[in-house]
Amino acid sequence: MPYFDSASAAPLHPVARQALQASLDEGWADPARLYREGRRARLLLDAAREAAAEAVGCRADELVFTPSGTHAVHTGVAGVLAGRRRVGSHLVVSAVEHSSVLHAAEVLEARGGTVTEVPVDRWGAVTPAGYAQALTPESALACLQSANHEVGTVQPVAEVAEVCGAAGVPLLVDAAQSLGWGPVEGAWSVLAASAHKWGGPPGVGLLAVRKGVRFSPQGPADERESGRSPGFTNLPAIVAAAASLRAVRAEADAEAARLRVLVDRIRRRVVRLVPDVEVVGDPERRLPHLVTFSCLYVDGETLLHELDRAGFSVSSGSSCTSSTLTPSHVLRAMGVLSEGNVRVSLPPGTPAEEVNAFLEVLPRAVADVRERLGVSEPPAVAPVADSLELDALGLRCPQPVIELARAIVTVPVGGTVTVVSDDEVARLDIPAWCAMRGHTYLGETPREVGSAYTVRRST
Amino acid sequence: MPYFDSASAAPLHPVARQALQASLDEGWADPARLYREGRRARLLLDAAREAAAEAVGCRADELVFTPSGTHAVHTGVAGVLAGRRRVGSHLVVSAVEHSSVLHAAEVLEARGGTVTEVPVDRWGAVTPAGYAQALTPESALACLQSANHEVGTVQPVAEVAEVCGAAGVPLLVDAAQSLGWGPVEGAWSVLAASAHKWGGPPGVGLLAVRKGVRFSPQGPADERESGRSPGFTNLPAIVAAAASLRAVRAEADAEAARLRVLVDRIRRRVVRLVPDVEVVGDPERRLPHLVTFSCLYVDGETLLHELDRAGFSVSSGSSCTSSTLTPSHVLRAMGVLSEGNVRVSLPPGTPAEEVNAFLEVLPRAVADVRERLGVSEPPAVAPVADSLELDALGLRCPQPVIELARAIVTVPVGGTVTVVSDDEVARLDIPAWCAMRGHTYLGETPREVGSAYTVRRST
Structure with a gap:
C-alpha cells in the first residue's frame, strides 16, 4: 500500500530497526553509572553522538539529543533567547516556519518580546534581503528552515546565515525536512532536527549549538546532555537514530536523483491529467521527494478520503482537513490556492510503479469529488447584470x-x-x-x- | 552478571520488547493523520492510554504520555503552579523528593515563589502532620513521592493527600519507584511516573491530572497529548510501556513477596557479615526490592568499583561517587551515615543465588577497601590529652x-x-x-x- 507522507513520518529504516534491537540489549542502563552496564551505555551514547555530529557537521560536544525535533526547536529558541537576553528580545522567523518555531515565537511575544515574520515569494522562499531588513540591533535570534515541510522549497540558508553573521545575530536552522538528504550548508549557529523524518525511530531530536553561541538552558536543571535536555537518556532510540542517519546519507544522492525523476513526473503530469490544478513550491530549488499541488473546486478532506480509499496515503494543507478551519499558514504566506491541497512526499525506496498508479487514480478521484460538489463547466449565458x-x-x-x-x-x-x-x-x-x-x-x-x-x- | 540497580533503570521486560517490535511495524505513522496508517496508529495510542490509565487508576482522558518521568514531573509541577497562580506561589515538597521535583521547585524560587521542605524522620518518611504544618493559604501545590528512590521507604501518600485535600491544595505524587508494584492509593491530584523504571522502554513518562485540577500547560503550544506534551508521539515506546506495565502488574504481588524475602535476607545478614554497617530506610513500610546500607570507614566509589569487579552492579549515594562531592540529599535529610553507601535494587526475576553470592562477596570487598585506607581497630592506649x-x-x-x-x-x-x-x-x-x-x-x-x-x- 503506497504511503506518500514521509514528510510527516517515515517508516523505520531497516538499519534503525537493527540498531534499536541491538541496543535494547546493550543500552538500557543509565550511562551516568560507573558499573559495566553503565559504561557500555556510555560508550554507545558517545559513539552515537560522534556519528550524528559528523552527519550534522559539528563537534560532538556541540550536539545533544532531545526527545523530539519539536523539543530541539523549543529548547534551541528558548536557550538562545535567554542567553542573549541583554542584546534584546526581538526574534526573526520566516513566515513559513514549522509550527514548533512559530509556537516558540508566540511564547516570546506573550512575554513582551517582538517577532518579525520575513515574507516569502510565491514559491515559498525567503530572500537574504528579507532577513537583512528584518534584523535590528535588538535581534537576539533569527530562525530559518532548511527546506519547507509543506511545499519542499529549499531556503537560501547559507546566504541568510551570512546576513545574520554580518549583523552578529545567531541563526537557528530547522533542518527537520532535509537532514537525511545532506548537511546544512553555511555558517548556521544552531541546528534542530528530528530522527523520525529520516527513517529513524520516534523519540529522538538533535540540537546542535555551535561553540561561542550564548546559550542558557531554560526550565528545571538536569545534568544530562550538557544540561540542555532533561530526562533519562533514550539510548536505544538514539543509537538507532544515529545509525540510520548514517545509512540514509550513504544512499541519499542516488535516492534523491531517483525520487527527483518521480516527483518531476508528478509535477509535469498532474497539470495535464487534472484540470484546474496549481503545483506549488519552487520548481528547481526543492526537496527531491516532495511535491504539493492544489485542485480548484475540491474539498481537500474528501479528496484525501478518496485517495485513501484507493490505497494512497497523502497529506494536505487544506483548511477542511484541519480542526482550525484555516488553511496552512505556509500556503497562506505564499498566497497560493489552498483548496484541494495535496502533499505527496515519497519515502526512500518508493517504486516508480506506485507513482504511476497514483497518477492513474488521481484524475478520477478529483473528478469524483467535483462531481459530488456539483462542479461543472458553466454554460455560456447572456449576462444578467453588470x-x-x-x-x-x-x-x-x-x-x-x-x-x-x-x-x-x-x-x-x-x-x-x-x-x-x-x-x-x-x-x-x-x-x-x-x-x-x-x-x-x-x-x-x-x-x-x-x-x-x-x-x-x-x- | 547480577545487575542490582533496577531503581536507576530496569532491563527491558520481554513483553515490552515484543510490543515494541510489533508497533515499530504498526505504529510509526502520525496518529493525527486521517489515512489508514494514521488511523492504525491512533487505535494503538488509544488502547495504550486506556491500559495505562487503568493501571494508574484514572480516566484515559486524564492521562498523557511524556518523553520521560522527568518531563512528567516538570510538566506536572509547572502546569499546576501556573493553573493556580492566583492562589499563590508557595510549593510544598518533601526533603527527600527526586531531583526532578527539587529542580522544578528551584525554578519557582528563581521566579520569586517560595518552597517549604517537609522534613523526614530517620527512616526517611514524612508525616501527614509535617504537610499540615507546611501548607499555607498561598500553597499552590504539594509534592510527595510514593516511595523513596534511594532508601525504599514508602510514604504515607493517602494520609498526606487527605491533609492536602482538606486544605484545598492538590497533591502531585511522583510514583516513579512504585507504579510497577501497584497503583498509588489515596486521593492524589496529579501523578507522574516513568516507564523504564518498571521494565518499559526509555522515552516514556506518564502524567495523570485529575479532572478538576486547574492546569495550565507552560511552554510553546502543541496540540498533541491534550496540549500537555509537545513533540511527535513516540508510539512504539508508548505501546511497549503500557503493555509492560500491565505485564509487571500481573506478576507484581508474587514477585514482591519473593524479592521481599531476598531483601530481608540482605538487611539481616549485612549487619552480621560486615562490621560497622548501618542499614537505612524503613524496615517495614518499604519497597519490596530495594535496600540501602552505609559502611563506616569506606570510600563509596572504591567499594562500587570492587563490587563491579566482582560482577555486581549497584549504586551509591556517597559523596565520592558524585561529581558534586556532596552526599545524597536523601541521606542528608535522614541524618544517616553516607560514607560507603550502597543501594541494592533487585530487578524482577533476580534469583536467590545472586543475592547469596553478593552476601558472600560483600564482606571481603568492604574489608579490602578498609585495608587500603589503613583502617584498623585502634589499640587501647593511655590518653595523651583531655x-x-x-x-x-x-x-x-x-x-x-x-x-x-x-x-x-x-x-x-x-x-x-x-x-x-x-x-x-x-x-x-x-x-x-x-x-x-x-x-x-x-x-x-x-x-x-x-x-x-x-x-x-x-x-
Whole structure:
C-alpha cells in the first residue's frame, strides 16, 4: 500500500530497526553509572553522538539529543533567547516556519518580546534581503528552515546565515525536512532536527549549538546532555537514530536523483491529467521527494478520503482537513490556492510503479469529488447584470469559490462579482482563483459578518 | 552478571520488547493523520492510554504520555503552579523528593515563589502532620513521592493527600519507584511516573491530572497529548510501556513477596557479615526490592568499583561517587551515615543465588577497601590529652571519620576531640559515627576554612 507522507513520518529504516534491537540489549542502563552496564551505555551514547555530529557537521560536544525535533526547536529558541537576553528580545522567523518555531515565537511575544515574520515569494522562499531588513540591533535570534515541510522549497540558508553573521545575530536552522538528504550548508549557529523524518525511530531530536553561541538552558536543571535536555537518556532510540542517519546519507544522492525523476513526473503530469490544478513550491530549488499541488473546486478532506480509499496515503494543507478551519499558514504566506491541497512526499525506496498508479487514480478521484460538489463547466449565458453580489455566508471551502465560478459568467467582461464570505479561506483562494482564471481581484472590504471579496471578469 | 540497580533503570521486560517490535511495524505513522496508517496508529495510542490509565487508576482522558518521568514531573509541577497562580506561589515538597521535583521547585524560587521542605524522620518518611504544618493559604501545590528512590521507604501518600485535600491544595505524587508494584492509593491530584523504571522502554513518562485540577500547560503550544506534551508521539515506546506495565502488574504481588524475602535476607545478614554497617530506610513500610546500607570507614566509589569487579552492579549515594562531592540529599535529610553507601535494587526475576553470592562477596570487598585506607581497630592506649583538635582540612570522606576514630582513644572518657574539616560530608557522617559508636556529638562551629566538629568520648 503506497504511503506518500514521509514528510510527516517515515517508516523505520531497516538499519534503525537493527540498531534499536541491538541496543535494547546493550543500552538500557543509565550511562551516568560507573558499573559495566553503565559504561557500555556510555560508550554507545558517545559513539552515537560522534556519528550524528559528523552527519550534522559539528563537534560532538556541540550536539545533544532531545526527545523530539519539536523539543530541539523549543529548547534551541528558548536557550538562545535567554542567553542573549541583554542584546534584546526581538526574534526573526520566516513566515513559513514549522509550527514548533512559530509556537516558540508566540511564547516570546506573550512575554513582551517582538517577532518579525520575513515574507516569502510565491514559491515559498525567503530572500537574504528579507532577513537583512528584518534584523535590528535588538535581534537576539533569527530562525530559518532548511527546506519547507509543506511545499519542499529549499531556503537560501547559507546566504541568510551570512546576513545574520554580518549583523552578529545567531541563526537557528530547522533542518527537520532535509537532514537525511545532506548537511546544512553555511555558517548556521544552531541546528534542530528530528530522527523520525529520516527513517529513524520516534523519540529522538538533535540540537546542535555551535561553540561561542550564548546559550542558557531554560526550565528545571538536569545534568544530562550538557544540561540542555532533561530526562533519562533514550539510548536505544538514539543509537538507532544515529545509525540510520548514517545509512540514509550513504544512499541519499542516488535516492534523491531517483525520487527527483518521480516527483518531476508528478509535477509535469498532474497539470495535464487534472484540470484546474496549481503545483506549488519552487520548481528547481526543492526537496527531491516532495511535491504539493492544489485542485480548484475540491474539498481537500474528501479528496484525501478518496485517495485513501484507493490505497494512497497523502497529506494536505487544506483548511477542511484541519480542526482550525484555516488553511496552512505556509500556503497562506505564499498566497497560493489552498483548496484541494495535496502533499505527496515519497519515502526512500518508493517504486516508480506506485507513482504511476497514483497518477492513474488521481484524475478520477478529483473528478469524483467535483462531481459530488456539483462542479461543472458553466454554460455560456447572456449576462444578467453588470455587477452581482453573492451571499456565501456559512459556506465552507471550496463552496464560495465554486459559487463565484458559477456567477462570473453571468456578468459581462468588465463586470464584477462580489462574494460575501465568512470563510477564512476565501481570503486566500479567491485571489488564487482569479490568478488561475485570468480575472482581476479587486480587493476585500470587511462586512459586519465576514468580508466582501470583489472580482472583475477579465476574459 | 547480577545487575542490582533496577531503581536507576530496569532491563527491558520481554513483553515490552515484543510490543515494541510489533508497533515499530504498526505504529510509526502520525496518529493525527486521517489515512489508514494514521488511523492504525491512533487505535494503538488509544488502547495504550486506556491500559495505562487503568493501571494508574484514572480516566484515559486524564492521562498523557511524556518523553520521560522527568518531563512528567516538570510538566506536572509547572502546569499546576501556573493553573493556580492566583492562589499563590508557595510549593510544598518533601526533603527527600527526586531531583526532578527539587529542580522544578528551584525554578519557582528563581521566579520569586517560595518552597517549604517537609522534613523526614530517620527512616526517611514524612508525616501527614509535617504537610499540615507546611501548607499555607498561598500553597499552590504539594509534592510527595510514593516511595523513596534511594532508601525504599514508602510514604504515607493517602494520609498526606487527605491533609492536602482538606486544605484545598492538590497533591502531585511522583510514583516513579512504585507504579510497577501497584497503583498509588489515596486521593492524589496529579501523578507522574516513568516507564523504564518498571521494565518499559526509555522515552516514556506518564502524567495523570485529575479532572478538576486547574492546569495550565507552560511552554510553546502543541496540540498533541491534550496540549500537555509537545513533540511527535513516540508510539512504539508508548505501546511497549503500557503493555509492560500491565505485564509487571500481573506478576507484581508474587514477585514482591519473593524479592521481599531476598531483601530481608540482605538487611539481616549485612549487619552480621560486615562490621560497622548501618542499614537505612524503613524496615517495614518499604519497597519490596530495594535496600540501602552505609559502611563506616569506606570510600563509596572504591567499594562500587570492587563490587563491579566482582560482577555486581549497584549504586551509591556517597559523596565520592558524585561529581558534586556532596552526599545524597536523601541521606542528608535522614541524618544517616553516607560514607560507603550502597543501594541494592533487585530487578524482577533476580534469583536467590545472586543475592547469596553478593552476601558472600560483600564482606571481603568492604574489608579490602578498609585495608587500603589503613583502617584498623585502634589499640587501647593511655590518653595523651583531655582534649584534642584534629586538622582534617583537605581530607575527603571517609578520611576525617577515620582520623576521628583513631584519635578518640587518645582522650579519656569525658574528653573531647574536635575535627576541623572542609569536607561537606563531615557534617553528616561525624554525628552518624557518634550515634553508631555511642559517643556524644557536641556540635559544629564555623571556622575561617571549614567547620570544627566536636565529639565527647562516652565509652
